[in-house]
Each structure stands twice: as C-alpha cells, then as structure tokens.
Amino acid sequence: MSESANPQAAGPNPALRRLFEPARWGKLQSRNRIKYGSCCISNYNNRDGTHTIREFARTQVIAGTGCGIITNQGAYPDPLGEGKGYFRQVAIHDDSAIPGFEKIAGYIHDAGAIAVQQILHAGRYGGIDLGYCLQPSIVPQTLPHFRPPREITKEQIKVTIQQHADAARRALRAGFDATEITSFMGYLLATFNSKFTNRRTDEYGGSVRNRGRFMCELIDAIKQVQGDAPLVVRLNGNELMDQWGGNTEDESFELMQLAAEHGVDMISVTVGWQEAPESSIGRDVPPGYWNRLAARAKQLLPNTIIAFGNRLPDPHMASACIEKGEFDFWEVCRPMLADPELVHKAQAGKMHLVRRCIGSLNCLSRLFRDLPYTCTRNPQLGHEYDPAYQITPAVMAKKIMVIGAGPAGMECAITAKRRGHEVVVFERGPAIGGALAGYAKNDLANSDDLLSVVDYYRNMAEALNIEVRCNTTLDLKAMRSMLHQFDVAVIATGARVDGLLLPACTQPGLLVDALDVAGGKVEPGARVVVLGGGKIGLTLAESLKRNHGREVCVVETEKRIAGDVMPSFKWRHTAWIEELGIPTHTGAKILAIGDGGVKIRDAQGQEQFLPADTVVAAVARRPNQELFHELEWMIDEVHGCGDALVPRGLTQAIHDGFRLGARI
Amino acid sequence: MASALAPASEDLAAQDAAAWDDLPGWRALLQRHEVLFAPWIEGGAVGLVTRAAADAGAGRMLVWTRVQGEMQVQWRDYRGFAEAGVAVLFVAQPGALAAVHQRLHDNALGQMKLQLRQGGMLLYVLVAKAQLLDEGYEDFLESLGLAFMGACR
Numbered sequence: 001m002s003e004s005a006n007p008q009a010a011g012p013n014p015a016l017r018r019l020f021e022p023a024r025w026g027k028l029q030s031r032n033r034i035k036y037g038s039c040c041i042s043n044y045n046n047r048d049g050t051h052t053i054r055e056f057a058r059t060q061v062i063a064g065t066g067c068g069i070i071t072n073q074g075a076y077p078d079p080l081g082e083g084k085g086y087f088r089q090v091a092i093h094d095d096s097a098i099p100g101f102e103k104i105a106g107y108i109h110d111a112g113a114i115a116v117q118q119i120l121h122a123g124r125y126g127g128i129d130l131g132y133c134l135q136p137s138i139v140p141q142t143l144p145h146f147r148p149p150r151e152i153t154k155e156q157i158k159v160t161i162q163q164h165a166d167a168a169r170r171a172l173r174a175g176f177d178a179t180e181i182t183s184f185m186g187y188l189l190a191t192f193n194s195k196f197t198n199r200r201t202d203e204y205g206g207s208v209r210n211r212g213r214f215m216c217e218l219i220d221a222i223k224q225v226q227g228d229a230p231l232v233v234r235l236n237g238n239e240l241m242d243q244w245g246g247n248t249e250d251e252s253f254e255l256m257q258l259a260a261e262h263g264v265d266m267i268s269v270t271v272g273w274q275e276a277p278e279s280s281i282g283r284d285v286p287p288g289y290w291n292r293l294a295a296r297a298k299q300l301l302p303n304t305i306i307a308f309g310n311r312l313p314d315p316h317m318a319s320a321c322i323e324k325g326e327f328d329f330w331e332v333c334r335p336m337l338a339d340p341e342l343v344h345k346a347q348a349g350k351m352h353l354v355r356r357c358i359g360s361l362n363c364l365s366r367l368f369r370d371l372p373y374t375c376t377r378n379p380q381l382g383h384e385y386d387p388a389y390q391i392t393p394a395v396m397a398k399k400i401m402v403i404g405a406g407p408a409g410m411e412c413a414i415t416a417k418r419r420g421h422e423v424v425v426f427e428r429g430p431a432i433g434g435a436l437a438g439y440a441k442n443d444l445a446n447s448d449d450l451l452s453v454v455d456y457y458r459n460m461a462e463a464l465n466i467e468v469r470c471n472t473t474l475d476l477k478a479m480r481s482m483l484h485q486f487d488v489a490v491i492a493t494g495a496r497v498d499g500l501l502l503p504a505c506t507q508p509g510l511l512v513d514a515l516d517v518a519g520g521k522v523e524p525g526a527r528v529v530v531l532g533g534g535k536i537g538l539t540l541a542e543s544l545k546r547n548h549g550r551e552v553c554v555v556e557t558e559k560r561i562a563g564d565v566m567p568s569f570k571w572r573h574t575a576w577i578e579e580l581g582i583p584t585h586t587g588a589k590i591l592a593i594g595d596g597g598v599k600i601r602d603a604q605g606q607e608q609f610l611p612a613d614t615v616v617a618a619v620a621r622r623p624n625q626e627l628f629h630e631l632e633w634m635i636d637e638v639h640g641c642g643d644a645l646v647p648r649g650l651t652q653a654i655h656d657g658f659r660l661g662a663r664i
Numbered sequence: 665m666a667s668a669l670a671p672a673s674e675d676l677a678a679q680d681a682a683a684w685d686d687l688p689g690w691r692a693l694l695q696r697h698e699v700l701f702a703p704w705i706e707g708g709a710v711g712l713v714t715r716a717a718a719d720a721g722a723g724r725m726l727v728w729t730r731v732q733g734e735m736q737v738q739w740r741d742y743r744g745f746a747e748a749g750v751a752v753l754f755v756a757q758p759g760a761l762a763a764v765h766q767r768l769h770d771n772a773l774g775q776m777k778l779q780l781r782q783g784g785m786l787l788y789v790l791v792a793k794a795q796l797l798d799e800g801y802e803d804f805l806e807s808l809g810l811a812f813m814g815a816c817r
Contacts, residue, residue, distance in 0.1 A: 131792070138745060138746070139745075139788075140745050140753070140788035140789060140790050141788070141789045142786060142787060142788060142789065143789065143810075144789045144792075144793035144796055144805075144810070145793060147792075148790075148791075148792060243757075243783040244783065244786050245719070277780075277781060277782065277783045559803075560806065560807075571781075571809055574777075574809055575781060575809070578774060578777070578778060603699075
C-alpha cells in the first residue's frame, strides 16, 4: 500500500497548472517548472570523495521526485580539497569519478528529468581536512567551526577556474545535461563577489565589476567547455551581511546583471550567508518572505531564466508566483527531503497527505557536526539502502494495538498499516497529537508548521483507514476485556515530568504540570515560575509571556538554559528569552515550593524567593512505562517507542515509531 | 532633521568614548563574571576594536586578559588581524560598546550578546576551534550565544 494511497489517482490539480506546465530551457525541455535544488550536502560519501551505495540509493529517490530538473549535490573540483566543505562531500577532480556520476545522471534521465551537476568550491567554509581555507582576502572566520583563511593568489585563481572547467567537462562526459556553480553563503564564488570577504586591491577586488571578475571568468571558462549545455549560477539576492560590509542588495543585483551579460543560462536566487546575523530559512521566517528577491531578479533580467525557492515550501504559492511572472522555476529541496512524494501528491491534489518540512533544520544541524544529514519528518532519508527502513509487506498480518496517538505511536501505526497489519490506536486524550499538539500551539517560531505534523497524522489515519479510539484509557481492566483480540501492543505513552526531582509542594494547586499548561487544561495565574529551562520550559515561558501577558521567570539547575534544544533552535530560544525580558536563574537549586512561590538557592549561593501564582513543572521527564509490566502476560508481543522508552524529542519519536512499524 | 541628529550623534560619540576609556568599569564587570573567565589559560585574551580601527587595520584595542588568575583590562595597539595576538576580536559599530557599557552594572554581557545578534558587534575568531576549547574560552563564548558549530539558520 503506498503512503498516499495512490497520489496520482485524483488526476492533475488545476490550481497548479503553471507549475506543472512543460518549460523550455535552452536546448532542453523540462516536463514541469520544478527544479530540485542542491540545498544540502548529504555527507553520505566516502572521506576520499568517492560515491557510496548510500548516496546512490538516495539519488534514486531524488530522481523519482517528479521534478523537471534535478540538481545533483555539489562536488568539489580540486584534488587538494581546498574546496571541500563537508567531511563526506563527493569529489569531481579526477576522471576516475566519472562512472559514479554516470550512474547518477542515468537515474535522473531514467526518471525523465534534466540532470544538472553542481560544482561546489566551499571557499571560506572549505578546507575541512586541511586546517585552512581559501579566500580572496584574509578575513577571519566569525564562526569557530570553519578553518582559518589563506589568501588565494592570482596563479591559484587561474588554476581554480581551470579546475571548475575540468569538473564541468567531466560532468557532461558523465551524461549530465548542465552544470551549476554557486555563490551562496560564503562559498568561494560568494567570497569573491562580496565586499565582506573581498578586500583585494588587484583587478579581482574593489568595484562590483572587479569583484565579479572571478565569477565572469568562471562562467566564460565553463561555457567554453560546455558549448550549448546550460550553466546555472546561484547568486544571493541578499547576503544579509551588508551591516558588516558585505554587499548591499543593489550590489547583489548588479552581480546578477553581470552574470547575465556573460550568458549564464539560469540564475538561482538565494538568500543569506551562514554567518549572517539573521535567519533566512528557519521556521521563524514566514513562507514567502523572500519571494520579492526573485521578483526583483525577474524584473531586472526578463530574458534570463530565474529559479527560486528559499523558504517557499508551498507548491500553490510557487505556482502563483510563476503565474505572476516572479520567477520561472520553483527550486525546492528541503521540503522534498521531508517528503520525496511532494510533487506527486501536489499534482494529485493530495497536499493534505504531504509530510511538510517544519524548518527544524535538523539537516543542517547534523551537517555542522560532520554527520550525514537526516530529516525529522522522514526517517528513511539516508537509509534508503537499508533493509530495516523499507516498508515491505508483512510476512504475517498481525493485529496491533498502539497505545498513544502522539508522533511515535502514529508513525508506528501508519507504517505498520502500510505493511498490511491491522492497527487500532488507543488514545487517552480527545485527539491525535499527544504532547506535541499542546506544545505546537505555544511555538513562537511558527506553530502552523508543528501543527501540520498533527494534521498529517490525522489525515493519514483517515486515508489508511486506521481506527483511532480517543478518550480511551488502557488499564488492566480495559485490557482484560480485550484479551486475545490483539497480537501486538505498542506502548507509545510518552513521558511525564519527574515529580521526584522537585521538593514536595506545600500549597495545593500551586504546582502544575507543563503538559497541562501546554494543552490548555490549566490556566496559569498572573505570576508564573517555570521550573526547567529546557525546550518544554522555554517554549511555555515564551508563550505565556508573549501570547498571554504573564509575568514569567525560569529556574534551571544546569548552568545554561536550552540544554536539550536542537542546535538550530538553541540561539532562537535564548534570543526570545532575552527579547521578552524573561529572567532566568541558572545553576539554581530548588529548595521549596509553596507559600506563594518558589525558594531557590542561586548560582552564587544566595537564597531567593520567587513569588508565583502558578509554578509550572517542566523539569526532566521520565517515561510512562507502567504498561510494559502490566501487559507482559496479557499479549504475545509488547514493544515500546518514543518518549515511553527514553524521553527525547520529536525527531526521535518519529524515527522510533517508523522503525518499529517497519519491523513488527 | 540634520541639526536634530547632530547632537545625538555627538552624544553617541561621547558615550562611546566614555565606554572605551572606562578600564576600571570593564575590570569590575569581568571580576563579577569570574566564573566565565576562570577556565582561561594564563595570558588568554580577547580584544575589542572600533569598526573604524578594524577597517583601517590600525588603532587602539581594548584587551581583556587573564593574568595570574585575574582578569586585566588594558589598551594595546591594533595593527590588523594577523598581529592582534588575541583569540577573538570583537568589532563594535558606533554606539555598540556604549550600549554595553550602559548595562555595566546589571546585564552587560547580555547586552553584548544582543549586540552580536543584532549586528552592532561582530566577532572574528582568530584561532582554531580546538584552541578555543583547549584554552578555556568555551563558557565565555557560549554565554555570548556563539554558535560553535555553525549557526544553522
């Protein structure tokens, strides 16, 4: 059974007519106006830059996404690895790499798409194995993760351009139809284009035209070896670095003009540098926020093909932009990491069955820890080659009871059902979603994104005809009435605040559970003390302050807040806490709860009394595991998943649920 | 409009100058936050320069140094990144250090963090990440919200 219950069945969606119309690109014909962007390096390859089976398996999935143009992830072009920005980035500096690239071009062509190979010299973010990076001028890093810079010489510039041209020749020999170079987020080309990093006084520095000289020479050299095969250049519409001497937006567009003058065949408009002080693609950036940059590019260069997709996850919005003439191709990547069936589902009018990218940036967080990227929403990403992650028909259909309709339970239920098992979900609360539903409503970044996870599970349960019995508590009595009706029990009952970590509350009603506040079961008073500065406590504290006007403070026993928050969101929480003026007491010991507040001993050893009408317990959680023991002699198989095993977060809940559903 | 702005600009310059010159004030701040600096190695240092000095590659640099188990604040000549002799260099836009200085007695480091996030200050990392970790800068830099592994934005 397919996940979307045959997404093509409903026929083409007329609202997406422009998106799905065929489009001409130079000598090439694309079946639609969707370009799979090379947004991330997978980090799935070997350390020496050669391909792996894992990479090939992943690429086969990308090839099948239904995009008209597919850009294969960036390969570094130099043998030394100065251009290598990621531990397991693939290389294209030698002809021996061609067979691997042939395979990938073949997958893309077999799926009916145009194949583009990106050539990526990471510049300021490169030299990952070398201990230094190459830049036009020595401008030190602003992020410690990256390597100290060396200034590229004129001779090295010539060699680098030749390496790019050679890489392009190899890509075409491997069967690719086009190539792409990228001036995104601090990569080599960007560092030449930007005033922030280009402080040269020779012909490669100074004016926009001089700074753009490297780009123009690159374009010329690549086009010379490519003939009429198209070349794409990715260029920032805004670096978000102008405050620190980077290019202004106007200068960014002058560079686009320059690229167009040199005959580039497509400009892919992007936004932001890795080290920019504001975010460009996270969940806190509203969808469509940057569309104006693409529209400006199209207005400036009406005869150049413009592709765009930064923080534009919605195909309907993309189609409308194309209709309005704001750009020509929707360039999309992360939303298809989350759901490779996105295009097919959109075309079939089944967007409600799409697993939306929620902008958690788990993918990037992993990359900057030198790990292969994974996706919160898509447990199969990066495991396409792995039998344990395949949804194969069950050898024997079983009757499965899933206890708990949070993300872990629902993911397990959906996966098991798709394999042919019979599944019933039992939920103590009134609706699907578990703890996520409550916390999603309090998310300051974009609660709609997190709520879409809940919507997806509800819609999938309906599409797959999974029975969900809400308001049903499973205990021994209930189980006795269902003896021998099920073969398997999956315990996905989540976790609860560990009350043993707190002193006993001496004032009835003062201390409440974070989950009850998040779910709206408890209305906190005017003054709130939140005990626990992890993701749950911070999410509630921020929401209570901003959305409900409460006076809030946070008490954390560790020396820093946000210890359990994903790296991509840590800085956001600390920023919100400061912007909202929420006092935090870190390194504190909680001494007493009651008598109208909380007594703590602060990091300096001073006792303080924090007055409160409500004290929210958001300290470490412990798993709800009671049912494991109770069911042990009542049912053949008992499994656990998600927070009921170890309290962690949404990613682990989804992945646990999937893996269990795939193997029962 | 220009005349209305001029005094404000002069005020800003005066506040900035006062902030840069208040060595005892900065020293008191660093002593209050001893827990962040205690892990620094002997001689560990970070510098602060104005945007103008950074752009020119010359000027005065305010240096926070660990000397014999205490934080010292002193001036040094600044002659560009290569010769800065500090692990991290903070570059301040006009008014940014004054904004931090105004909070000297309550949340100056919080204000510094805000300035970094809003672009009022920029920091350059002049040594490798491993050296920052080995020489004890992690707590201090983390307290300023520095993303050690990349911003993931």
